[in-house]
Amino acid sequence: MSASPKVSTRRSACTYARRPTKADRDRIGRFGGERAFEAHVREQLPWYELASDAAALVAKHDIPKGGLVYDIGCSTGKVGRSLAGVLEERQARLIALDECADVVRAYQAPGTAICADAATFD
Template identity: 30%
Template sequence: MDQACSALPRARKLRSLINHPGLPMSDASYRDAIFSTPLDKVARFSFDEQVVACFPDMIRRSVPGYGQILGMLSLIAKRHLRHGAHVYDLGCSLGASGLALAGALPADAFRYTGIDLSPAMATRAKQTFLDECPDHAMQVEEADIRTYEYAPSGMIILNFTLQFLPPADRDALLKRLFDALEPGGVLILSEKTIDADERDNAWRVERYHDFKRANGYSDMEISQKRTALENVLIPDTLDALHERLSLAGFPRSMTWFQYLNFTSLIAFKEG
């Protein structure tokens, strides 16, 4: 295993939640130390094998409120998802959202398709579902969510994925997702955001860096990862996200969760 990751205790099972419901930790998971040594040239961030190995720990220490967002998915599904309806999870990574749903809903309550462009993520997610929820209808496809042919669905999850697409591609994707949703369906859109007010934005970013320091990241790790994400993760303002949803056709959207510069929205397709 690459030296960028240091091994975590092997005794933890795949479904151990490391403080986040639905986020798997397996014997093959490691502590995120990708940016812990000085790099002459910081490469662009990508969801490769190195990141996959550390991903559960990376998410736990880098995304404020991720566990709360996962924990609400099944509650939202119970209120808004027609029994047996299709759920899409776009940019599904290791399948945390699918596990959160399968852990709280019976096997016949929904059909799940996770989509991820990263071969390493998709392969790991497939195996996770086979191991952890074999009775549920869970599938994973390696595909580009911008060109994928969507079937009618009752719920679409877009957790921290839109931000990695070129801004010019975002409106077209959201329109395709609106068209794929059945009447009464919902879209969950979680994103890292930027504040339009420079002072407020600076305060949120500073407190986010404090959050990461409190979770064990050094100033060098924070700085190098921020450099790696430049022009890879391009955030919208919260107002811009609501505007995108409106342009896509959603008559109603609301912000239901925010923690510093991380937020989650729900958009409704009225029936």
């Protein structure tokens, strides 16, 4: 009889491929703030920087003068910080949405951060 396979309890990047639930996102507060949360995200999602920078690079080309930009699932503002120069140059506004109140409180980027569900935000 062979031994049963070992099961890892360590979370992998694949764990986060699904859309996080409100309970998942509310756990952010226990990380001890923005820096700890950002470090956790980078550990769990090694491609986080690349994906955030790519999103900002694409968005930069489509922001019109006086435009309105939404950052859905803004987290602590990585994409907003990347867009800061373009937003200022084009006098565009940014509205950052996230379901987690702790993340909205930790948001540090241009624009207005709002705690809301993007699917029902009006």
